Amino acid sequence: MSRALITSGPMGSGLNLPAVDMSTSIASFETPMPVFTASGCAAAGKELDQFFDITQIGGIVTKSVMLNARSGRATPRMAETPSGMLNSIGLQGPGIDAFIENDLAWLRQRGARTVVSIAGGSVEEYGKLAAKLRNVEGISAIEVNISCPNVEDRGQVFACDPNSASQVIQAVKRNSDTRVPIIAKLSPDVTNIVTIAQSVERAGADAVAVINTTLGMVINLDTMRPALAGITGGLSGPAIRPMAVRCVWQIHQALPDLPILGMGGIRNGDDALQFIFAGASAVSVGTVTFNDPSAPMRVQNELEVALAMRGFTTLREAIGYAHRGPDLDEVAEEQE
Amino acid sequence: MSRALITSGPMGSGLNLPAVDMSTSIASFETPMPVFTASGCAAAGKELDQFFDITQIGGIVTKSVMLNARSGRATPRMAETPSGMLNSIGLQGPGIDAFIENDLAWLRQRGARTVVSIAGGSVEEYGKLAAKLRNVEGISAIEVNISCPNVEDRGQVFACDPNSASQVIQAVKRNSDTRVPIIAKLSPDVTNIVTIAQSVERAGADAVAVINTTLGMVINLDTMRPALAGITGGLSGPAIRPMAVRCVWQIHQALPDLPILGMGGIRNGDDALQFIFAGASAVSVGTVTFNDPSAPMRVQNELEVALAMRGFTTLREAIGYAHRGPDLDEVAEEQE
Amino acid sequence: MAPLQLTGQVLDVRRAGMYTVLSLTAPGLAERTKPGHFLNIGIGGDESGLLLRRSFAIYQAQSRGVYGGSVDIVVGVHGKGTQWLVERRRHDNLSIVGPLGKPFTLPKDPANCILVGGGYGTAPLFMLADQLRERGCRVDVIAGAATEEKLFGTLEIKRAASTLTVTTEDGSMGVQGRVTDVLDDIITKTSADVIYACGPMGMLAAVANVAAARGVYAQCSVEESMACGIGVCMTCVLPVIGDDGITRMVRSCVEGPVFRGDRVRWSEVGTVPTDALGAPTEGH
């Protein structure tokens, strides 16, 4: 790689920096831009389109949709926590048919790249969902949410067991268009996330999305009971970023050819760059969107400046850069 | 429980509140006060004694000590993260003999209740450590750190495998004074923490300490490599509090008779009360001590006020209170 | 019109009883504001551990003036975020998103309106009262709270109202009791056509019940915990009956906060009614 290191300082404000080729790919899905929304943090894109042009970012990852309409859980569904939040939405949504008819149609017409996230209560449901999407136009990739800790049936966290995880991926693969890459979304709540990544890769996943929320809980000190109606909820936001970067690093280390969509607490371009350096090919911005509705666009712009300041001319060169061997000058130093 | 609910407000400032009996126990260890330091966040008490009287809190949990002196890891050993930090100390310490001779002797002479934390690289080492402590005076309990993700040998995270975890506890039990309770300190980095709690209980643990740090990582954007010399580190502080409360809740739910020493991001009395309501019998204050060197004392005082304001006259009544069945008025409401 | 995201400057901070009124520059926002809109404010800057914005009803909106547009909000200290907010000083910057939500619907023809505010819930009723009177409506106001100090703006709102009735639960001001203790009478006296209400959930439920019993059309502005305020997170839902008669868990930030009183299933707020669309079925 040839790079002229532009150090930060007075000119580090983004002025006069060369443009960076931000294109990247998640398996066969080629995208000109690397920053996506995160499932469940952008609905189906329409609301965010009021704050920035959603066709200018990598794309919209839609809220995980199930086969049938779902009311979700009772409220309270959220609690704020230090540098993060808990949620327990319970996958509220219109069901796949209404989703295709309304949300997906709108996204297609709007010209936004779309990653459809699906969630099921059984291997069969995942298969059916994939089949429903089979001949639908305008889907860049399918993200398979096998890790949501919020589903009503607590036994069913597919992402926590290598076998169930791979069964789901197989069912989705079998039933979906081979040209549409399948991204398995993993949970950090496992003893060894690499094992899960390996098993979904073997089952046919073309990429992984890392990480979903981690299970947490808050006690409401007025009611002296759990703050969420769902008792536990998913922890997200900057609080979990170090955990997410670690998961991306571990998976990229073990499976350097498996594309990773990285996420977890990304707040700015520097945060996004950590994920890229750790091995992510693209990133999603989730919870921070609640703080800043234009966050995905802003993060993408900041990421470009951050790359340019470090002399990168393409995003692709930066993917996994933190895993490189010792730099030449470091080697020289050691030999002294 | 008879309690007169004193609501917060002008008099919620701690004025005119009745004193609360703060005594509690961790298995056979009876303590008049429920707030402890956390291992690795208080050295062996001497430095904090400059900021508050360490005999006034529950006690000091000392930095995990190994059989031999250990240099720990190279620096950088820490990175700040949103509402938390990563550390990768690598269990630097003087070794058990020097620890007993100097640190423990000082603590005994100072009159502080002391929980000795031990860590080993093998089951055998744990056994030897327990044996070394066998006839030493002034030990209120032994905390067995089976969950530190920072040990040099990465394969050896005992806490992540029910078998290794119980082997360690058995070795410690076999070699230690039966009057000194054994607290197994668990890692949250497992698929199911209840399984681990069950296995250490079966192996003879008298209590569990929940939670140790969770594995995280930060990339330094100047060097474009991991920020810590140890690559990954343990994430601690308020960021992980919801995860910690969830672990305490799950274990207390499954094993209501197993005493829990709760910790993870406790910053104030309200935070401590969350742990107590979730099922902890006592709590440790760790990382926040770096922000506020008198935090353990302050948290204990605030916890007493928080209990009194809610009408509790003893801490013991509050342990696990969030698990109670519906209140009478709620039942009435539902029947309407 | 789409909400704006902007940085506003604190123009003025003044105490009003228990509350703090903040005036903020907000170019473009005032022009878009209708009575019942709210805005979202970021707490504590980029390194704050408090990630979520806090929501406040827009109390006043001045689209002209030296500052090229400003808005006022009324803040009651509840927890850490509102505490931080009332500590702001003149010239501090605040991150603002708004106007948000569906505002109150105004009657096309002159009508007799009762405005009911609980606590700081009177805040959005000022602009509403003004606009109703501009349309030739009669406006009667009821302001209620637990105690006198928790009332907001009772002196000022008098000007825009034909009558003002104050209720406090402890009798420290006005009639001792709740707003619903006087509502029935005032409906009769004023031959009310519409009731507008803003305040705690319990009050809204009670008002909606009285309105229903009397056959008066009611609009209630609810307050649910919101993570995003812009419709993307699904945390702020409550069970609402649609035009088709089907109950859905509906986002109060974009489909509310103002709802028709007879459409919200008040007694089931906080639950998912078993007949709601997509409600968990037995054995699931």
Place this chain on the structure above:
Amino acid sequence: MAPLQLTGQVLDVRRAGMYTVLSLTAPGLAERTKPGHFLNIGIGGDESGLLLRRSFAIYQAQSRGVYGGSVDIVVGVHGKGTQWLVERRRHDNLSIVGPLGKPFTLPKDPANCILVGGGYGTAPLFMLADQLRERGCRVDVIAGAATEEKLFGTLEIKRAASTLTVTTEDGSMGVQGRVTDVLDDIITKTSADVIYACGPMGMLAAVANVAAARGVYAQCSVEESMACGIGVCMTCVLPVIGDDGITRMVRSCVEGPVFRGDRVRWSEVGTVPTDALGAPTEGH
């Protein structure tokens, strides 16, 4: 004497080139301060996402005066915490812990002393220079930085020094080069007995080397990342040779930040030397 934990008020904020000098009330702290002590400041209040305190050398300490004791620190903006700090205004409160660390050791008898400061590393040298002169020592100062703007206090420190030599790497002020380019000469000219140094690790290593080569006793104040600053966390260690000749990983916050130049294993800072006490053995 034990460090204090207290809330100080910002008395004054003034720019000094690239740096910001903060004066803080700190009753009791000034009296305890010796040259080389540092203090720790909390960033952003109870809800801040920045949990760790930031460390600053004590630049001035006034034990008397209208405010019953105050201290000054010199802040260079490095990241988020220092940025927040320089945005403070008069009357803001700050949480302070100090004085911390082992200060410089002063010679018992009058001696010829060279004080070397890199960048804001001159800050703790002001008090040191004053106290050395009170003891009849000769004080010569070398202040170095990459460029003129990164120097601190060169005008003021002249007063306390027999000579001041400035070096900048870009030649924008004084001699072009590094402090060690002039040190050797000044040792000769002043027949120096002791060198005191504070600045970046690389500079300290170079100064310690020159001092060792010339047989001059050196004390260096190091700057390591610190989580606690009070000796309880073990994050701030570096390899230091003890009186017994054994190298240990030593806490720079309580056993430093001032170390004897010949005791720190400068080239191995950031590593654990294989002969350090308890260093990992082969195959472990």
